[in-house]
Amino acid sequence: MDSQSAVTMEAGAPTRKESGRLPSRHGGHAHGHSGLARTAHGMSSSSLRKKSDATLVRKVPVASLRPVLANLQEVLLGTKLAVLFIAVPLAVAAQCFRFGQVWVFALSLIGLIPLAERVSFLTEQIALYTGPTIGGLLNATCGNATELIIAVFALVQGKIEVVKCSLLGSVLSNLLLVLGTSLFCGGIKNLGADQPYDRKQADVSTGLLTLGVLCQSLPLLLRYAVSSGEHAVATDTTVLELSRACSFIMLLAYVAYLFFQLKTHRQLFEPQEIEGGDEEEEEAVLGFGSALFWLILMTIIIAVLSEYVVGTIEPTSQSWGLSVSFISIILLPIVGNAAEHAGAVIFALKNKLDITLGVALGSATQISMFVVPLSVLVAWIMGIQMDLDFKLLETGSLFISVLVTAFTLQDGTSHYLKGVLLLLCYIVIGACFFVTRQPAPHANNNGTLLDVPTGPMIVQVA
Amino acid sequence: RKMDSSAVAVAAPLLEAGGKEMRHLGRTAHNMSSSSLRKKSDTSLVRKVPCAALRGFLSTLQEVLFGTKLFVLFPAVLLAVVARYMRFGQVWLFVLSLIGLIPLAERLSFLTEQIAFYTGPTVGGLLNATFGNVTEVIIALFALREGKITVVKCSLLGSILSNLLLVLGTSLFFGGLANLGVEQPYDRKQADVSTGLLILGVLCQSMPLMLRYAVSAGEHAVNSDDSGLVLSRACSVLMILAYGAYLYFQLKTHRQLFEPQEVEDDGDDLVSEDEAVLGFTSAMVWLAVMTVITALLSEYVVSTIEAASESWELSVSFISIILIPIVGNAAEHAGAIIFAFKNKLDITLGVSLGSATQISMFVVPLSVLVAWVMGVPMDLDFNLLETGSLFLAILVTSFTLQDGSSHYLKGLLLLLCYAVIGVCFFVLRRRSADGSN
Numbered sequence: 045m046d047s048q049s050a051v052t053m054e055a056g057a058p059t060r061k062e063s064g065r066l067p068s069r070h071g072g073h074a075h076g077h078s079g080l081a082r083t084a085h086g087m088s089s090s091s092l093r094k095k096s097d098a099t100l101v102r103k104v105p106v107a108s109l110r111p112v113l114a115n116l117q118e119v120l121l122g123t124k125l126a127v128l129f130i131a132v133p134l135a136v137a138a139q140c141f142r143f144g145q146v147w148v149f150a151l152s153l154i155g156l157i158p159l160a161e162r163v164s165f166l167t168e169q170i171a172l173y174t175g176p177t178i179g180g181l182l183n184a185t186c187g188n189a190t191e192l193i194i195a196v197f198a199l200v201q202g203k204i205e206v207v208k209c210s211l212l213g214s215v216l217s218n219l220l221l222v223l224g225t226s227l228f229c230g231g232i233k234n235l236g237a238d239q240p241y242d243r244k245q246a247d248v249s250t251g252l253l254t255l256g257v258l259c260q261s262l263p264l265l266l267r268y269a270v271s272s273g274e275h276a277v278a279t280d281t282t283v284l285e286l287s288r289a290c291s292f293i294m295l296l297a298y299v300a301y302l303f304f305q306l307k308t309h310r311q312l313f314e315p316q317e318i319e320g321g322d323e324e325e326e327e328a329v330l331g332f333g334s335a336l337f338w339l340i341l342m343t344i345i346i347a348v349l350s351e352y353v354v355g356t357i358e359p360t361s362q363s364w365g366l367s368v369s370f371i372s373i374i375l376l377p378i379v380g381n382a383a384e385h386a387g388a389v390i391f392a393l394k395n396k397l398d399i400t401l402g403v404a405l406g407s408a409t410q411i412s413m414f415v416v417p418l419s420v421l422v423a424w425i426m427g428i429q430m431d432l433d434f435k436l437l438e439t440g441s442l443f444i445s446v447l448v449t450a451f452t453l454q455d456g457t458s459h460y461l462k463g464v465l466l467l468l469c470y471i472v473i474g475a476c477f478f479v480t481r482q483p484a485p486h487a488n489n490n491g492t493l494l495d496v497p498t499g500p501m502i503v504q505v506a
Numbered sequence: 507r508k509m510d511s512s513a514v515a516v517a518a519p520l521l522e523a524g525g526k527e528m529r530h531l532g533r534t535a536h537n538m539s540s541s542s543l544r545k546k547s548d549t550s551l552v553r554k555v556p557c558a559a560l561r562g563f564l565s566t567l568q569e570v571l572f573g574t575k576l577f578v579l580f581p582a583v584l585l586a587v588v589a590r591y592m593r594f595g596q597v598w599l600f601v602l603s604l605i606g607l608i609p610l611a612e613r614l615s616f617l618t619e620q621i622a623f624y625t626g627p628t629v630g631g632l633l634n635a636t637f638g639n640v641t642e643v644i645i646a647l648f649a650l651r652e653g654k655i656t657v658v659k660c661s662l663l664g665s666i667l668s669n670l671l672l673v674l675g676t677s678l679f680f681g682g683l684a685n686l687g688v689e690q691p692y693d694r695k696q697a698d699v700s701t702g703l704l705i706l707g708v709l710c711q712s713m714p715l716m717l718r719y720a721v722s723a724g725e726h727a728v729n730s731d732d733s734g735l736v737l738s739r740a741c742s743v744l745m746i747l748a749y750g751a752y753l754y755f756q757l758k759t760h761r762q763l764f765e766p767q768e769v770e771d772d773g774d775d776l777v778s779e780d781e782a783v784l785g786f787t788s789a790m791v792w793l794a795v796m797t798v799i800t801a802l803l804s805e806y807v808v809s810t811i812e813a814a815s816e817s818w819e820l821s822v823s824f825i826s827i828i829l830i831p832i833v834g835n836a837a838e839h840a841g842a843i844i845f846a847f848k849n850k851l852d853i854t855l856g857v858s859l860g861s862a863t864q865i866s867m868f869v870v871p872l873s874v875l876v877a878w879v880m881g882v883p884m885d886l887d888f889n890l891l892e893t894g895s896l897f898l899a900i901l902v903t904s905f906t907l908q909d910g911s912s913h914y915l916k917g918l919l920l921l922l923c924y925a926v927i928g929v930c931f932f933v934l935r936r937r938s939a940d941g942s943n
Contacts, residue, residue: 235759369726435720436719440716441716448702448709451702452702455695459760461751465748468706468744469709472709472741473713475737476716479736480727481729
């Protein structure tokens with residue numbers, strides 16, 4: 045049935061499957077039910093949506109088929125990224141027909157882009173039904189579902205380095221690449237206008253990120269200290285135990301952050317109002333059951349593609365002559381973050397920097413303080429020895445990135461030079477990993493240190 | 507017609523009404539700072555000379571050579587040349603060259619400012635930006651030519667440290683003491699931009715260092731021995747790009763952040779230089795002459811540095827990091843302190859932070875690229891102690907400057923940081939010959 049009531053402000057809204065679940069709307073009820081699940085994340089991805097054209101569907105004669113098709117159209121074609129969906133079946137075909145592992149890798153990566161965006165859309169839809177707090181939690185937890193799934197698969201295959209590098213690269217990409225391009229494009233577009241943002245939100249995220257870096261630095265420093273004889277430890281797995289303890293603490297910090305963000309200090313995180321937004325999606329466009337169904341389906345497809353990616357990463361690295369570190373730190377996160385990235389840039393162009401910051405910093409904080417420690421604990425359950433020691437180059441880059449971002453964001457206004465600086469930092473870090481190669485097999489992934497280096501570099505044959 | 511500066515000073519308020527634009531053409535914080543060391547030429551002596559052509563030449567000479575309070579140090583230049591040819595001893599040559607460089611650096615800055623009057627605002631700003639640290643560039647080039655990469659790295663690093671900690675520290679300290687009880691505000695936006703660039707610079711220097719350590723520890727591997735060099739060269743290009751963006755930002759799109767505060771004409775020790783006092787050609791000639799003399803003295807310094815280091819039992823690192831920059835920055839240093847006394851901290855910050863940014867993001871990568879052209883393997887890996895000191899110095903400076911007002915304790919903190927870093931390099935000794943790069 046068509047519920048084209050006067051309540052909806054969008055022309056041509058598709059049919060809704062369930063009746064009577066209209067949430068309370070705007071006007072006097074200010075931020076009633078509808079504004080609650082609108083995190084910065086949701087608003088950012090919404091910029092990539094497009095209105096479904098309901099006219100095609102109406103031509104279908106069979107009445108029962110119509111809602112299904114409308115549903116399908118909303119889910120599959122509701123985004124400008126829909127064109128990339130083709131890569132999904134191609135990737136599956138490539139894997140089954142053995143086109144070559146590099147093809148499987150590339151196609152899977154491309155296929156992940158629209159899937160990540162759709163999962164975020166579906167999460168937002170579900171959040172509209174579940175109430176404010178759970179909705180916020182859902183958005184917070186599933187915002188980086190792609191990274192989480194890739195990490196889990198890499199753990200299953202025992203590729204600890206891929207896990208560490210992809211998570212670290214995701215944090216770096218959010219802090220430097222997404223934020224840098226947004227501030228740069230926004231600054232160029234709004235030359236001469238002041239670009240303010242609320243620095244309180246940035247401060248909270250930065251604080252958490254610094255705690256995250258500390259938790260990663262201490263196992264690393266411990267390893268170096270033990271190797272140079274400054275300290276001694278009881279057993280070989282002390283670093284591992286330290287990491288697991290730190291992971292608990294990081295999860296605790298993240299829970300406190302969620303409580304802060306969703307309960308006690310909500311007002312700091314309200315996104316700026318969008319006047320005349322053409323996507324007024326304060327009603328769900330899908331029913332709860334159908335959204336849940338699609339979410340599960342999409343997650344399964346993401347899982348399949350992620351498994352392809354993780355399985356073919358070494359042959360790709362050899363074939364392209366790049367190290368696994370570089371591919372995990374630079375290439376994978378660019379793909380995983382592509383949808384958020386586009387959304388953040390669009391909002392920066394409109395001079396709505398609070399939303400950009402909410403996306404970029406929120407994502408970085410979530411990965412650093414939730415996905416990373418979760419991976420360590422899941423690895424513990426699986427019996428895999430993953431620790432928080434992300435090695436010197438990676439941890440050093442992360443530390444300086446957090447520092448640069450913190451300094452850049454501390455004064456409450458932005459201009460294009462800030463974006464340029466962040467981008468250049470990202471390129472420098474990328475260049476550094478570009479020149480690395482795979483270490484020789486005798487150096488194990490956890491990198492037990494041999495001695496404190498003194499002289500020039502040692503050449504290692506890959 | 508161009509000589510009577512006092513007439514210019516009187517005319518300045520009249521010109522005020524005609525708009526400030528022309529006034530601020532070449533007037534960066536840098537120039538205003540150095541101008542505090544100038545003094546008005548006394549033209550009465552010159553007028554006694556009967557021959558007109560000679561008069562013009564002599565007045566130019568007077569303006570150039572005696573137009574600064576530092577001219578008393580000029581005899582050191584002659585003595586240095588004499589020491590070279592009479593073989594007085596390398597240590598004497600080193601000391602005299604260093605002393606002689608002080609007034610030369612100041613005069614170069616003066617001449618650059620004069621030329622900037624003729625070339626328009628943007629080119630003038632660019633000229634000031636590029637030649638502000640010409641002494642450091644020349645020393646670096648000569649050291650590169652002689653293959654003394656340590657000297658290059660240490661002298662440039664020391665220059666940044668000196669600007670960030672020593673110049674800024676003494677300025678904030680003395681300014682704070684002189685203005686006890688008065689608030690000392692400055693515009694922190696300018697400081698934020700420079701700090702951001704400096705952090706990018708230290709990132710670019712840290713990555714090759716960390717790469718070297720990571721490879722030695724077996725965490726990563728590289729294709730060839732000079733991957734660090736390749737990385738450094740790529741980073742140098744990026745650093746110069748960042749500096750170009752900074753210049754564009756400073757000179758074109760966001761000029762208003764960098765306008766120096768107005769300076770009231772104090773009459774006695776400030777020369778109101780809203781017109782050029784030298785002709786364009788004569789300024790160019792003098793600039794060329796001064797540059798040649800600076801090059802000469804720099805060559806003496808670079809070639810006698812080991813002898814001085816042995817004779818004084820200090821490491822080459824210490825001399826390059828502490829002594830040489832103190833000399834190279836002496837004129838700017840004095841100017842920055844004077845402006846801090848007058849509670850004009852924006853100018854002080856413009857001088858010290860601007861200089862540090864220029865060296866870190868322009869001179870250092872330029873040296874790497876010039877070394878590449880020369881075939882010298884200089885990279886951005888400045889060793890652990892130096893890079894660590896730089897990193898902490900930038901951190902301290904950023905934190906100190908982030909609230910927009912100053913007091914003497916901030917200056918004291920920065921000074922003590924500098925003293926600590928100096929002591930650390932003081933206790934080093936020279937590495938043995940095979941360990942030097």
